[in-house]
Amino acid sequence: MSKPPARIRLADAAFALFDERGYEQTTVDDIAERAGLGRTTFFRNYRSKEDVIFPDHDRLLELIRDRLAPSSHSTALVAVSDAVRLVLLHYVEEGDLARRRYALTSKVAALRDREIASVGRYQRLFREFIADWMGGPTEPASLRAELMAAAVVAAHNHVLRRWLRSESSDPVTEVDEAMREVLALFPAPGSSPQPGGGTTVVAFRTGQDIDTLLPSLRRLVEDGAER
Amino acid sequence: MSKPPARIRLADAAFALFDERGYEQTTVDDIAERAGLGRTTFFRNYRSKEDVIFPDHDRLLELIRDRLAPSSHSTALVAVSDAVRLVLLHYVEEGDLARRRYALTSKVAALRDREIASVGRYQRLFREFIADWMGGPTEPASLRAELMAAAVVAAHNHVLRRWLRSESSDPVTEVDEAMREVLALFPAPGSSPQPGGGTTVVAFRTGQDIDTLLPSLRRLVEDGAER
DNA sequence: TTACTTTCGGGACTGGGTACCATAGCTTGT
DNA sequence: ACAAGCTATGGTACCCAGTCCCGAAAGTAA
Numbered sequence: 001m002s003k004p005p006a007r008i009r010l011a012d013a014a015f016a017l018f019d020e021r022g023y024e025q026t027t028v029d030d031i032a033e034r035a036g037l038g039r040t041t042f043f044r045n046y047r048s049k050e051d052v053i054f055p056d057h058d059r060l061l062e063l064i065r066d067r068l069a070p071s072s073h074s075t076a077l078v079a080v081s082d083a084v085r086l087v088l089l090h091y092v093e094e095g096d097l098a099r100r101r102y103a104l105t106s107k108v109a110a111l112r113d114r115e116i117a118s119v120g121r122y123q124r125l126f127r128e129f130i131a132d133w134m135g136g137p138t139e140p141a142s143l144r145a146e147l148m149a150a151a152v153v154a155a156h157n158h159v160l161r162r163w164l165r166s167e168s169s170d171p172v173t174e175v176d177e178a179m180r181e182v183l184a185l186f187p188a189p190g191s192s193p194q195p196g197g198g199t200t201v202v203a204f205r206t207g208q209d210i211d212t213l214l215p216s217l218r219r220l221v222e223d224g225a226e227r
Numbered sequence: 228m229s230k231p232p233a234r235i236r237l238a239d240a241a242f243a244l245f246d247e248r249g250y251e252q253t254t255v256d257d258i259a260e261r262a263g264l265g266r267t268t269f270f271r272n273y274r275s276k277e278d279v280i281f282p283d284h285d286r287l288l289e290l291i292r293d294r295l296a297p298s299s300h301s302t303a304l305v306a307v308s309d310a311v312r313l314v315l316l317h318y319v320e321e322g323d324l325a326r327r328r329y330a331l332t333s334k335v336a337a338l339r340d341r342e343i344a345s346v347g348r349y350q351r352l353f354r355e356f357i358a359d360w361m362g363g364p365t366e367p368a369s370l371r372a373e374l375m376a377a378a379v380v381a382a383h384n385h386v387l388r389r390w391l392r393s394e395s396s397d398p399v400t401e402v403d404e405a406m407r408e409v410l411a412l413f414p415a416p417g418s419s420p421q422p423g424g425g426t427t428v429v430a431f432r433t434g435q436d437i438d439t440l441l442p443s444l445r446r447l448v449e450d451g452a453e454r
Numbered sequence: 455t456t457a458c459t460t461t462c463g464g465g466a467c468t469g470g471g472t473a474c475c476a477t478a479g480c481t482t483g484t
Numbered sequence: 485a486c487a488a489g490c491t492a493t494g495g496t497a498c499c500c501a502g503t504c505c506c507g508a509a510a511g512t513a514a
Contacts, residue, residue: 112344113340113341113344113347114340114344116343116344116346116347117339117340117341117343117344119343119347120339120340120343120346120347142385143382143385143405143408144408146381146382146384146385147378147381147382147385147408147409147412149381150377150378150380150381151374151377151378153377154373154374154376154377154378155370155373155374157373158369158370158373158374178370181370181371181374182374185374185412185413186412
């Protein structure tokens with residue numbers, strides 16, 4: 001009968017109390033007490049009260065960064081799609097925990113704001129990466145990068161929220177489809193002269209991480225074949 | 228030599244102190260003291276310390292709501308463009324104040340988060356309106372509404388930030404162009420059968436608020452003529 | 455055992471935010 | 485002019501999140 005580590009006990013106590021009394025009616029002292037620990041220990045494990053609910057947001061940001069960073073110019077779009085899928089998978093694997101978090105953020109304004117702020121950081125990452133890829137901060141490209149980054153995270157959030165509401169049984173397929181739709185909105189630079197053309201052509205040269213690239217590669221190729 | 232009202236004196240004192248010592252190094256007591264008022268009076272005029280910097284965010288939300296609400300199905304896109312222009316104009320008219328706020332939000336993480344949360348509320352408004360316009364929460368439409376709303380506010384923010392950084396001398400023209408670009412990304416539903424087609428056709432039937440509609444109407448018509 | 459390191463708890467403090475109450479000032483009606 | 489009443493204000497006490505510091509425990513190595 002060994003106790004689980006403090007972090008876990010604190011998180012369990014926190015979610016239990018949030019469910020019972022609500023977020024704002026629960027103080028950090030309450031959480032620490034139920035976990036059988038001191039208030040100081042709580043703040044040693046979580047930077048803030050909100051952090052119990054959004055613990056590994058930083059890790060997730062690094063996950064995206066790591067997936068985007070090594071990609072070459074020709075694999076940029078695949079990297080974006082993969083990074084998005086990575087984030088979605090992270091939440092899906094959390095399973096019930098993610099749904100409880102969603103229930104909380106739906107009710108408590110402060111938590112919703114914090115969630116949105118986090119999304120803003122993801123979007124910033126994508127925006128910078130896409131702007132780089134499109135080539136510097138020259139004006140038309142800069143706007144297009146902003147639009148594309150916004151669309152990318154919007155697509156992700158859309159599918160994620162559907163899954164959180166149990167409206168989707170296969171979120172990974174859905175997010176791939178959504179990303180295809182997003183990429184179809186933005187004509188590839190320099191591929192077709194008319195900006196109105198809707199066909200996107202992506203060329204692959206070299207692929208590190210072939211295993212993880214494969215699924216989206218296949219989808220993109222299928223997409224190209226269909227149209 | 229009559230004193231200006233408390234609200235103003237508090238805001239002046241706050242911005243002055245933020246400039247001198249920075250946001251986090253300034254307490255609400257400091258602000259009240261410099262304004263020659265009590266701490267209680269501060270919180271009567273502003274809900275929170277952050278609220279001194281973002282005072283009329285609620286008013287701005289209602290401004291958007293009011294502009295979107297009365298628009299009919301055929302004028303929906305114009306309403307969106309107009310609402311965006313309205314928000315941009317609001318900031319532009321604030322002039323220097325908006326730039327000081329931008330300087331603060333660029334440095335202080337808590338303020339940046341709050342700003343992003345506000346943007347999230349705008350986006351939600353647009354998303355709901357656009358989803359309504361596209362017709363209910365049926366799946367493909369719902370995603371497209373989400374994408375479009377994200378693109379709309381991204382375009383606005385892009386132009387606004389350019390103006391805040393003094394990189395734009397005519398933000399209104401710029402935002403109109405950016406909105407044209409955004410709308411061009413999304414083929415009008417039911418107008419051209421191929422989703423790849425890049426031409427957008429918008430039909431007008433009735434226009435209340437003709438005066439305010441005119442400029443964007445003209446731009447849209449010109450845009451249609453060009454392509 | 456001793457010595458070192460890690461984890462924990464408690465207590466004191468800062469600062470944002472709320473609630474309540476008392477008072478000064480201004481307006482009204484008479 | 486006087487009283488009644490409203491509004492803006494100040495002050496005090498309070499709650500709670502978050503930080504800092506120090507001392508105690510508990511595990512680890514020698």
